[in-house]
Amino acid sequence: MTRTGTAQGTGLGIDPRGPRFGAGVTAALLAVVVLLGGSTAGLVLLAVVAAGFLLGTIRGAEGTWQGWVFRTLVRPRLAPSHELEDRRPPRFAQGVGLLVTGVGVGLGLSGVLVAVPIAAAVAFVAAALNAVVGLCLGCELYLLLRRLRPRSAGGGAQ
Amino acid sequence: MADGIVTLAVVMAVTAAIGWxxxxxxxxxxxxxxxxxxxxxxxxxxxxxRATFVQLSAAVCAPCRATARVLGELANAHPGVTHRELDVDENLDLVRELSVLRTPTVLVLDPAGREVARMSGVVSRRQANEALGTVDHQMIDDGRTRT
Structure with a gap:
């Protein structure tokens, strides 16, 4: 479907400040993982962060524990959001976070502990930029990933 | 831990540089x-x-909505200016042909369909007006060349 003019997302949106708050919390945890370096403690904390990304990939950013903290502790103290946002962009970002931290946890569990702070550092850059300047991973990565896929035969109609 | 502090400082500096x-x-x-x-x-x-704004958007891109709003308002306010939003999933060949890497990417076309300028990332009202000015200037320059 080609959209013109005012494109709308599907369904009800979420408060755009929620995913950004969550990204800030996640970035702080990832910074601690970087501090802990290639240790068991770092691996455990990275696994906690990865579990959060798994929740976010399945249920959307509002379904993570960071989303719960935002809804119950932060949002009641803020002015109502002037607009709601589509839930798909933050959910895509959660998936990217899961991929990066999941690789770190997997390598860490198989004994390559140096991968733990490296994965945490990569995920930190994305999460911190999301929280501070509003970087949108779906904007930067989705089309690149889509282009990497080979051209489907017969014009690629869906 | 001391190594960790140095590493974290480097990572934060890289983050700040990318953000800037x-x-x-x-x-x-x-x-x-x-x-x-x-x-x-x-x-x-x-x-x-006068000008055409072709916007390439994706569902996973929140700034695409904000950009569509800004360009839609611009098109409504100025006769001869049109805005068309295309989904990248349905226009992959076009995306490849035009070397578009991220969303939103906005192609600014003159009345002949020539790409005069391009913007990527969320577009502000000021930047949209600047792009419109670029097309107008281009038309004036072309007129001069012809005479």
């Missing part, structure tokens, strides 16, 4: 001199008499 560079690029109007005119009928783009 990324913010600077958001919606910046980049002129594209010498681009050939192109037939846009396959994409269902009706060229405006």
């Amino acid at each position: 560079w990324w913010l600077r690029r958001q919606g910046a109007v980049r002129t594209r001199p010498g681009t050939d005119a192109r037939d846009w009928t396959d994409q269902g783009v009706l060229l405006g008499a």
Whole structure:
């Protein structure tokens, strides 16, 4: 479907400040993982962060524990959001976070502990930029990933 | 732990540098001199008499909505200016042909369908007006060359 003019997302949106708050919390945890370096403690904390990304990939950013903290502790103290946002962009970002931290946890569990702070550092850059300047991973990565896929035969109609 | 502090400091400096560079690029109007005119009928783009904004968007891109709003308002406010939003999933060949890497990417076309400028990232009202000015200037320059 080609959209013109005012494109709308599907369904009800979420408060755009929620995913950004969550990204800030996640970035702080990832910074601690970087501090802990290639240790068991770092691996455990990275696994906690990865579990959060798994929740976010399945249920959307509002379904993570960071989303719960935002809804119950932060949002009641803020002015109502002037607009709601589509839930798909933050959910895509959660998936990217899961991929990066999941690789770190997997390598860490198989004994390559140096991968733990490296994965945490990569995920930190994305999460911190999301929280501070509003970087949108779906904007930067989705089309690149889509282009990497080979051209489907017969014009690629869906 | 001491190593960790140094590593974290480096990671934070890299993050700040990327953030600064990324913010600077958001919606910046980049002129594209010498681009050939192109037939846009396959994409269902009706060229405006003054300028056309073709916006490439994706569902996973929140700033695409904000950009569509800004450009829609611009098109409504100025006769001869049109805005058309295309989904990248349905226009992958076009995306490859035009070397578009991220969303939103906005192609600013003159009345002949020639790409005069390009913007990527969320577009502000000021940047949208600047892009419109770029097309107007281009038309004046072309008029001078012809006479």
